[in-house]
Amino acid sequence: MKIPLRYDFCPKCGGKLYAETIEQQDQPRCSQCQFIFYQNPxxxxxxxxxxxxxxxxxxxxxxxxxxxxxxxxxxxxxxxxxxxxxxxxxxxxxxxxxxxxxxxxxxxxxxxxxxxxxxxxxxxxxxxxxxxxxxxxxxxxxxxxxxxxxxxxxxxxxxxxxxxxxxxx
Ligand SMILES: [Zn+2]
CATH class of the missing domain: 3.90.79.10 (Nucleoside Triphosphate Pyrophosphohydrolase)
Incomplete structure (x- = not known):
């Protein structure tokens, strides 16, 4: 499922977030530290x-x-x-x-x-x-x-x- 990224930068290291498809969901992942910023309701x-x-x-x-x-x-x-x-x-x-x-x-x-x-x-x-x-x-x-x-x-x-x-x- 395509979801818009609510945030642009990693809350842990400030790296740029990009959308990675994990189990058919787009999840924001940090391009520097690999942290996955799960989006939940x-x-x-x-x-x-x-x-x-x-x-x-x-x-x-x-x-x-x-x-x-x-x-x-x-x-x-x-x-x-x-x-x-x-x-x-x-x-x-x-x-x-x-x-x-x-x-x-x-x-x-x-x-x-x-x-x-x-x-x-x-x-x-x-x-x-x-x-x-x-x-x-x-x-x-x-x-x-x-x-x-x-x-x-x-x-x-x-x-x-x-x-x-x-x-x-
Ligand atoms: Zn990071």
Whole structure:
């Protein structure tokens, strides 16, 4: 599989990286020290908060500006995946939440520079004041029939699944 090289130089010695095909995948290898800079997906987390059959979505103000998504973010180094999901959700919506359970897991290929594995959790609201913050400029609840333009194809998959399960009306 051809993948674009995200970096040009070796993180160990500064040598130039080139793409070498290893087990049918292009991997960046250093032309000086031979280090292989394996490219793996990072982990993303997203929260699903439902209220009266509607789902909470946020309008993005940085990347994918103006498009909507389930509140989401990346897991930090050394951070527990569930803590990361709570933290991102609370940072972006102002609400305090608890996780109910994992609802969906998908691979995200929408950004060729950064593949991710996304984990969608169902959330329970515990308090706080709903207000967009961080990467979001607006937050609102939507019914399945009135979804706004979405940033990510996998959010669409999850919302379709929620509707099929009768959780999103
Ligand atoms: Zn090197």
């Amino acid at each position: 990072v982990v993303g987390v997203a929260g699903i908060l439902l209220k009266d059959g509607k789902v909470l979505l946020g309008k993005r103000n940085n990347s994918y500006q103006g498009l909507w998504c389930l509140p989401c973010g990346y897991v930090e180094w050394k951070e527990d995946v569930e803590e990361a999901c709570k933290r991102e959700f609370e940072e972006e919506t102002g609400l305090r939440v608890e996780l109910e359970r994992v609802y969906a897991v998908h691979s995200n290929f929408h950004n060729p520079q950064q593949h991710t594995v996304g984990i969608w959790y169902l959330m329970k609201e515990m308090g706080g004041q709903l207000a967009a913050d961080d990467d979001l400029e607006q937050v609102d609840f939507f019914s399945y029939q009135q979804l706004p333009e979405l940033a990510f194809p996998t959010d669409r998959k999850v919302l379709d699944q929620l509707a099929a399960d009768g959780l999103l009306k």
